Amino acid sequence: MRLIVTNIAALVCDLSGKPKLCGGEMSHVDMIDDAYLLVEDGVVASFGNMDELQGDGICADEVVDARGGMVLPSWCDPHTHIVYAGSREGEFVDKIRGLSYAEIARRGGGILNSADLLHTLSEQELYEQSIQRALEIMAKGTGCVEIKSGYGLNTADELKMLRVIRRIKESVPMHVVATFLGAHAVGRGYTKSQYVDMLINEMIPEVGRERLAEYIDVFCDEGFFTPDDTARILEAGAKWGMRPKIHADELAASGGVEVALKHGALSVDHLERITDNEITMLQDADTMPTGLPGTSFFLNMPYAPLRKMIDAGCAVAVASDYNPGSTPSGDMKFVVALACIKMRLLPSEAINAATINAAHAMGCSDNYGSLSPGKRANFFITRPIPSIDFIPYAYTSPIIDRAYVAGKQV
Numbered sequence: 506m507r508l509i510v511t512n513i514a515a516l517v518c519d520l521s522g523k524p525k526l527c528g529g530e531m532s533h534v535d536m537i538d539d540a541y542l543l544v545e546d547g548v549v550a551s552f553g554n555m556d557e558l559q560g561d562g563i564c565a566d567e568v569v570d571a572r573g574g575m576v577l578p579s580w581c582d583p584h585t586h587i588v589y590a591g592s593r594e595g596e597f598v599d600k601i602r603g604l605s606y607a608e609i610a611r612r613g614g615g616i617l618n619s620a621d622l623l624h625t626l627s628e629q630e631l632y633e634q635s636i637q638r639a640l641e642i643m644a645k646g647t648g649c650v651e652i653k654s655g656y657g658l659n660t661a662d663e664l665k666m667l668r669v670i671r672r673i674k675e676s677v678p679m680h681v682v683a684t685f686l687g688a689h690a691v692g693r694g695y696t697k698s699q700y701v702d703m704l705i706n707e708m709i710p711e712v713g714r715e716r717l718a719e720y721i722d723v724f725c726d727e728g729f730f731t732p733d734d735t736a737r738i739l740e741a742g743a744k745w746g747m748r749p750k751i752h753a754d755e756l757a758a759s760g761g762v763e764v765a766l767k768h769g770a771l772s773v774d775h776l777e778r779i780t781d782n783e784i785t786m787l788q789d790a791d792t793m794p795t796g797l798p799g800t801s802f803f804l805n806m807p808y809a810p811l812r813k814m815i816d817a818g819c820a821v822a823v824a825s826d827y828n829p830g831s832t833p834s835g836d837m838k839f840v841v842a843l844a845c846i847k848m849r850l851l852p853s854e855a856i857n858a859a860t861i862n863a864a865h866a867m868g869c870s871d872n873y874g875s876l877s878p879g880k881r882a883n884f885f886i887t888r889p890i891p892s893i894d895f896i897p898y899a900y901t902s903p904i905i906d907r908a909y910v911a912g913k914q915v
């Protein structure tokens with residue numbers, strides 16, 4: 506099956522083939538004006554200027570006229586919690602009235618509230634609610650997503666969540682990676698040490714045996730899990746081949762970056778309270794620092810200092826953190842806009858943070874995150890827009906005209 510997209514005003518493509526972009530490299534975006542894009546069996550075959558097209562277009566099975574729109578690689582969203590039950594707008598109102606996220610958690614709300622709701626749903630009901638969010642983000646231009654467990658907080662419900670993630674993976678063309686986040690909060694009825702023991706001795710082996718997760722996460726933060734808890738959990742996960750992706754430094758400088766680096770984490774996420782020393786540790790690391798500007802926006806919290814990190818030579822990614830408590834939105838275009846407006850990233854830096862570097866934060870930038878021959882043909886066509894800078898500038902305008910995943914319109 507050959508598909509050709511013609512009359513692209515500007516194609517954002519990848520001429521460097523780099524698996525991630527660091528520091529100053531992040532402000533560069535390769536573009537071909539007046540371009541075509543050729544896709545074969547869901548994979549990018551070639552691209553170039555319309556003048557070079559010649560015979561290629563003639564034998565395509567499908568011709569898509571971009572009508573002067575731009576083509577960009579689909580967003581990659583390397584941190585979400587889209588498998589959850591119900592919603593938590595009551596806490597949203599509590600926050601408006603003055604309670605903080607941490608206070609709500611201390612009163613037994615927050616993550617535990619979502620766990621109580623999830624407990625009442627069958628796997629089928631949970632799937633039916635969650636697949637809607639997967640379809641929603643795909644229509645908004647996301648082609649690759651990481652989904653975490655972490656609202657089960659007992660073995661049966663964590664497995665239920667991970668099986669739902671697997672079903673989503675099987676039912677959408679978007680690439681899905683699964684992360685086990687049993688250490689999201691201490692489940693009701695356990696002391697913390699009982700819970701961590703149970704997680705290590707029971708949950709991780711079950712998840713490992715069923716191969717339900719590629720990655721393992723811990724909410725390493727004040728009031729949740731300590732670096733010591735985190736180290737024990739990550740050692741147990743490593744025995745089953747699960748590489749860490751860590752929640753760190755959201756509520757306080759938690760020591761999460763150091764423990765994550767020690768255990769070879771693929772990413773460290775949140776980082777609203779990251780220290781200068783931790784930024785130095787991340788400069789030459791393979792671990793991708795991932796900012797979640799939607800969370801800072803929704804919780805009225807400080808933003809992670811991604812500008813400072815890029816200036817220090819770090820690679821950075823951004824993600825939505827789509828979840829019922831701290832960011833009920835998976836709109837990556839808005840995440841890119843917030844990265845520019847609130848974190849002072851250039852539009853080109855924010856786009857790279859939400860595509861190639863985001864794919865790297867999920868361990869899949871060899872196949873996703875940019876348009877390059879041999880990579881999956883995940884892209885979207887915009888309405889005619891003057892430049893890529895217009896994307897975060899027009900921060901609520903629906904600029905995506907058509908989204909494609911693996912070469913098929915979604």
Ligand code: NIG
Binds near residue numbers: 828830
């Ligand atoms: O990444 N901070 C920890 N976990 C989620 C929020 C989960 C929730 O409030 O339901 C986050 O923001």
Ligand code: FE
Binds near residue numbers: 584585586752826828
């Ligand atoms: Fe999160």
